[in-house]
Amino acid sequence: MKQYDAECPVCGRINKGLYLEETGGWMECEACGNEVKVRKIRPTQSDTEASMPQYTFMQMQHC
Ligand SMILES: [Zn+2]
Numbered sequence: 001m002k003q004y005d006a007e008c009p010v011c012g013r014i015n016k017g018l019y020l021e022e023t024g025g026w027m028e029c030e031a032c033g034n035e036v037k038v039r040k041i042r043p044t045q046s047d048t049e050a051s052m053p054q055y056t057f058m059q060m061q062h063c
Pocket residue numbers: 008009010011012013029030031032033034
């Protein structure tokens with residue numbers, strides 16, 4: 001079973017080690033307690049992909 005890190009759309013907190021495949025993408029946020037369907041996820045296991053900087057995308061837009 002794959003674990004994911006997911007950003008809470010309500011408060012922005014990263015919740016780690018979630019089994020999103022089991023819940024269909026839903027989680028209970030550890031920070032605000034809301035049950036939310038996550039939109040931003042990333043696999044916990046692949047460090048190289050998870051550490052891909054988000055600003056790369058922004059730099060491309062500035063070209
Ligand atoms: Zn939250």
